[in-house]
Amino acid sequence: MADKTPSKVQVAEYLDINLDLEVWECNKCSHGLGAATQNYKEGCLIRDRSPEDIHQPIIEGEYTFAPDPEWCRIIECYCPNCGVLIDTEYLPPGHPLTHDMEIDIEQLKAKHSANEGQ
Amino acid sequence: MSIQEVTLPEFNTDIDDLFARMNPEPQTSMEEEYADEMSDIDFSIFRHKLATIATEGKEVMAKLGVSSALRSEDSGTGVYTASGDMCGAAAGVYYHALSGQLPIKYTLSKWATEESVRIEDGDIFFSTDPIYGATHTPDQIAFMPVIVDGILVGWVSAVAHQADVGAMEPGLSAVARNAWSDGVRLLPQKIGSNYGLREDLVQSIGNMTRVPDEQVLDIKARVAACTRMVRRMKKIAEDLGTESFVGAARRCVDDGRVQVRRRLQEFNDGTYRSTVFIDGVGGDMGLQRIHCAITKKGDELHVNLQGTSPQNPFAFNAYASMPVTTLANPFFSYLLSDVPPSVGLLDQIKMEIPDGTCLSASADAAVSCSLWPTFLLQAAAHCATMKMAFDSDHRDKLSATQSANAVGGYGVGVNQHGLLAADLYVDPVNGSGGGARPDADGVDVFAGIWGNYMDTNDAEELEIRGPYYKIYSRIARDGHGFGKFRGGSGQDTAYVAHKVPDALSHGTMGFGTKFPTAPGIFGGYAGNTTPGAYIIGSDVIDRMRSGEWDAPNSTGELVENRLCEGEYNFDYATYPAINVTDGDVWMMVGAGGGGWGDALERDPQMVVDDLRAGVISEFTVKEIYKVAYDPESLLVEADETEKLRDEARAERKQVGKPYNEFIQEWEQQSPPEHALKYFGEFPGTVA
Numbered sequence: 063m064a065d066k067t068p069s070k071v072q073v074a075e076y077l078d079i080n081l082d083l084e085v086w087e088c089n090k091c092s093h094g095l096g097a098a099t100q101n102y103k104e105g106c107l108i109r110d111r112s113p114e115d116i117h118q119p120i121i122e123g124e125y126t127f128a129p130d131p132e133w134c135r136i137i138e139c140y141c142p143n144c145g146v147l148i149d150t151e152y153l154p155p156g157h158p159l160t161h162d163m164e165i166d167i168e169q170l171k172a173k174h175s176a177n178e179g180q
Numbered sequence: 181m182s183i184q185e186v187t188l189p190e191f192n193t194d195i196d197d198l199f200a201r202m203n204p205e206p207q208t209s210m211e212e213e214y215a216d217e218m219s220d221i222d223f224s225i226f227r228h229k230l231a232t233i234a235t236e237g238k239e240v241m242a243k244l245g246v247s248s249a250l251r252s253e254d255s256g257t258g259v260y261t262a263s264g265d266m267c268g269a270a271a272g273v274y275y276h277a278l279s280g281q282l283p284i285k286y287t288l289s290k291w292a293t294e295e296s297v298r299i300e301d302g303d304i305f306f307s308t309d310p311i312y313g314a315t316h317t318p319d320q321i322a323f324m325p326v327i328v329d330g331i332l333v334g335w336v337s338a339v340a341h342q343a344d345v346g347a348m349e350p351g352l353s354a355v356a357r358n359a360w361s362d363g364v365r366l367l368p369q370k371i372g373s374n375y376g377l378r379e380d381l382v383q384s385i386g387n388m389t390r391v392p393d394e395q396v397l398d399i400k401a402r403v404a405a406c407t408r409m410v411r412r413m414k415k416i417a418e419d420l421g422t423e424s425f426v427g428a429a430r431r432c433v434d435d436g437r438v439q440v441r442r443r444l445q446e447f448n449d450g451t452y453r454s455t456v457f458i459d460g461v462g463g464d465m466g467l468q469r470i471h472c473a474i475t476k477k478g479d480e481l482h483v484n485l486q487g488t489s490p491q492n493p494f495a496f497n498a499y500a501s502m503p504v505t506t507l508a509n510p511f512f513s514y515l516l517s518d519v520p521p522s523v524g525l526l527d528q529i530k531m532e533i534p535d536g537t538c539l540s541a542s543a544d545a546a547v548s549c550s551l552w553p554t555f556l557l558q559a560a561a562h563c564a565t566m567k568m569a570f571d572s573d574h575r576d577k578l579s580a581t582q583s584a585n586a587v588g589g590y591g592v593g594v595n596q597h598g599l600l601a602a603d604l605y606v607d608p609v610n611g612s613g614g615g616a617r618p619d620a621d622g623v624d625v626f627a628g629i630w631g632n633y634m635d636t637n638d639a640e641e642l643e644i645r646g647p648y649y650k651i652y653s654r655i656a657r658d659g660h661g662f663g664k665f666r667g668g669s670g671q672d673t674a675y676v677a678h679k680v681p682d683a684l685s686h687g688t689m690g691f692g693t694k695f696p697t698a699p700g701i702f703g704g705y706a707g708n709t710t711p712g713a714y715i716i717g718s719d720v721i722d723r724m725r726s727g728e729w730d731a732p733n734s735t736g737e738l739v740e741n742r743l744c745e746g747e748y749n750f751d752y753a754t755y756p757a758i759n760v761t762d763g764d765v766w767m768m769v770g771a772g773g774g775g776w777g778d779a780l781e782r783d784p785q786m787v788v789d790d791l792r793a794g795v796i797s798e799f800t801v802k803e804i805y806k807v808a809y810d811p812e813s814l815l816v817e818a819d820e821t822e823k824l825r826d827e828a829r830a831e832r833k834q835v836g837k838p839y840n841e842f843i844q845e846w847e848q849q850s851p852p853e854h855a856l857k858y859f860g861e862f863p864g865t866v867a
């Protein structure tokens with residue numbers, strides 16, 4: 063019989079945590095994205111995009127109806143294996159990326175082993 | 181006349197730290213003794229009655245009031261325990277009801293034992309100073325005690341946004357530099373007794389604004405709501421007995437605490453962070469950061485705002501009582517939307533706000549636009565809490581952030597009927613887009629981020645009230661965050677001035693011109709950015725008369741193709757008051773909610789349906805969603821779409837850089853110096 067403990071927990075649209083290995087994994091392709099105690103973004107491919115790639119300017123000048131590329135960049139984080147877009151951040155140029163999900167792995171493991179016991 | 185003694189609750193009258201009193205007061209002995217007096221079924225009926233009373237009050241206010249914001253339910257009514265803890269509410273806007281706690285507690289502390297004031301049955305109190313609870317100067321609150329058999333058993337309040345409050349500019353003053361220039365600030369005070377208003381006092385308050393009649397009528401609308409609620413509350417208390425009433429009212433708060441603890445236990449422990457940026461401070465442009473780190477452990481939530489930018493010299497600041505009330509919308513309207521609202525729901529939240537930030541401004545700061553930075557905090561808190569709650573049985577309650585833009589306009593002057601009138605053009609604000617959901621798109625023309633239950637103005641009603649009419653009103657094209665599920669789009673509308681007797685003072689306040697405010701989630705993109713835009717001396721009215729005016733599909737189409745003559749102006753979303761007269765046009769593009777998930781995962785049919793509906797452009801279909809379709813029939817070409825999407829994924833892998841390599845290059849960059857004037861240290865440290 064298969065192990066009843068779920069070895070993976072989906073914690074975001076495109077992110078699983080593998081409880082056995084304590085690593086982040088891509089939910090689409092199971093590619094590993096680094097230690098679950100670290101920021102999953104460290105396991106991603108990162109791209110700095112001009113916001114005008116996504117939000118089309120309508121007029122020229124200072125106020126274009128689109129974000130200003132000197133003030134605002136779009137940071138995209140991709141799975142290095144399947145290329146799914148795991149996260150976007152809108153940041154001023156050079157601003158540190160956000161460590162958005164820092165999950166308590168011990169509590170997560172305890173919760174799932176408790177569920178198994180039920 | 182002898183003063184009748186009223187039995188007050190046991191209450192700690194030391195309110196030096198008034199902001200800390202947003203949390204529930206200790207149980208009084210009567211509350212404790214009668215906490216379990218009722219059966220569960222009777223209690224749930226009691227609680228439902230309180231909700232119904234609050235709803236009735238809110239409707240009474242909306243029907244009797246004049247201000248456009250009040251009528252569109254930028255309002256809230258609350259019912260409170262004798263100690264001033266919110267035990268029920270109707271929204272409109274929940275935080276209006278929550279913020280009512282502070283003026284009530286102030287009144288209990290200061291005036292209950294002051295011989296010249298006191299608290300008696302039928303007393304009417306009123307307050308507008310954000311130091312004592314109102315969220316910003318226009319959010320005026322009327323409140324009344326509920327006294328039965330000489331015992332104070334509860335309170336009621338009615339809050340709504342007033343269009344003009346006598347600040348240095350009409351409407352809200354974004355450029356106000358201190359607390360003495362951002363509008364009337366009244367201490368919580370008695371303005372009537374024995375269920376009647378002191379007409380001299382009410383007229384005096386009107387006299388402090390540009391539009392006295394509206395102010396007076398709207399005070400009366402709030403008071404009418406309160407008197408109705410008091411009458412209903414008294415009837416229940418008389419039927420149940422005062423002690424049972426007091427015990428049950430308190431139980432609403434304590435039950436909320438139980439519910440929130442239970443809910444928080446279901447989420448994964450950890451720290452969830454979100455950082456968002458506001459691109460102006462009212463009188464100037466510049467970036468400010470709002471950072472929110474939410475640490476959830478067991479049944480407690482610790483919210484740390486360290487990293488939030490400093491207080492700025494204009495009115496985009498909030499006092500420290502605001503941040504916790506800001507959480508009302510993500511909590512009351514999302515994560516705990518199935519639990520009756522009470523302050524108990526916020527009791528497990530511990531807030532840590534460093535001194536001197538734009539969210540913990542000093543008492544002398546202008547705060548008439550306090551909501552703007554708190555909208556951003558709400559967006560950040562929304563994002564962080566949704567990530568916290570993803571792995572739970574409550575995924576159906578989640579969404580990306582709804583639009584946090586709030587480009588509202590105002591017009592103040594003599595209207596076409598010869599009357600002084602003030603209007604807030606709330607459509608692009610109250611009609612902002614909702615956030616995308618895990619399994620569905622966000623709602624178009626949804627609500628402002630501070631209250632999910634507001635409405636846009638009725639166009640005809642606005643046109644009757646003010647010397648202008650609407651020349652189009654659309655769902656904004658590309659006005660939302662793209663994603664697997666897209667955010668809702670906001671309302672895109674324009675007004676032309678018509679039959680202006682003299683000059684109408686018009687301006688806007690908002691943000692989100694250079695930097696979007698509604699982040700996407702899980703790979704979704706943010707909602708759109710919107711400038712201020714107006715046309716002086718347009719020929720729109722002449723064109724209408726001669727039948728040469730085709731209403732455009734969007735403001736974008738109007739300005740791109742210059743569909744009318746006139747002097748086109750584009751500015752930051754907050755532009756100072758200008759005088760407009762017949763033919764002048766102002767455009768207001770509402771912003772949209774954030775997207776959810778990778779745009780390449782969106783069902784191609786939904787993409788083409790949006791194109792057909794005019795909600796997105798061909799650019800977006802091709803460049804964002806990578807959908808191939810037949811331009812004549814608008815049928816999806818599935819194989820070609822899959823090929824385009826595979827290519828796009830391959831391109832991502834080719835141009836994306838490994839983290840360390842990326843960071844080395846990224847860290848060398850910074851925004852232009854003028855963008856960092858109000859930022860604080862860049863990048864500085866965050867919690």
Ligand SMILES: [Zn+2]
Nearest residue numbers: 088091141144
């Ligand atoms: Zn993958």
